Amino acid sequence: MGINLLMTYFAKPTGYHYKNTFSSIFMQDSGIYFRGQLVKETTLIIGGCRSGKSRHALELSEKISGSKRIFIATCMPLDDEMKKRIDRHKKERDKSWKTVEAPVQLPKAISEKSREGDVILVDCLTLWINNLLMEIENPDVIDQRIHKLILAIKEAKCPIILVSNEVGAGIVPENKLARQFRDYAGFVNQKVAECADRVIWMVAGIPVVIKSKSLD
Secondary structure, eight states: OOSOOOEEEEEETTEEEEEETTTOEEEETTEEEETTEEOOOEEEEEESTTSSHHHHHHHHHHTSOOSOEEEEEOOOOOSHHHHHHHHHHHHHSOTTEEEEEOSSOHHHHHHHHTTTOSEEEEEOHHHHHHHHHHHOOOHHHHHHHHHHHHHHHHHOSSOEEEEEEOOSSSOOOSSHHHHHHHHHHHHHHHHHHHHOSEEEEEETTEEEEEEOOOOO
């Protein structure tokens, strides 16, 4: 901000809170505020399976004021198990949420819906990558889609919270397609984390902030 800040730090289980005495800048769980107004912020929530990513993302989203909440779903209900999972997540969201299905056209959905929403929650990036690999064989086209995603995130008009899986901590997959998926997931996670203002790593339901926007 180009301001010499005096900040008070309070440790919290879900993030950090900074108070700037002179310019009324607050960094809270739900985002960064300047003079009471939410600054447009991008948050990446990443972690392993069943680590609490979706739950925490929903909690953060609902702390952002406004009634126009947009949930962008990348999952395709291809079997009964996935249908049940989708239904369970839908029940967790109240009537303030509008669901947009974008299994492949995620960049376009973010660009369009950020103009009308108060907050966007994307769940999740790894399923989007899976869908790209199932539909597109040309790696150059996949790279173009990833580039479009990063541009859409950077140019979004409202706060965005994105959920993704960390898939690179296990053994090397035994087949080529699975290795491609792992590599693309790692690449997308790096690119999104790079442009995000805040990155939260979920461990056993506990959010650990590993990147936060500097207020210096």
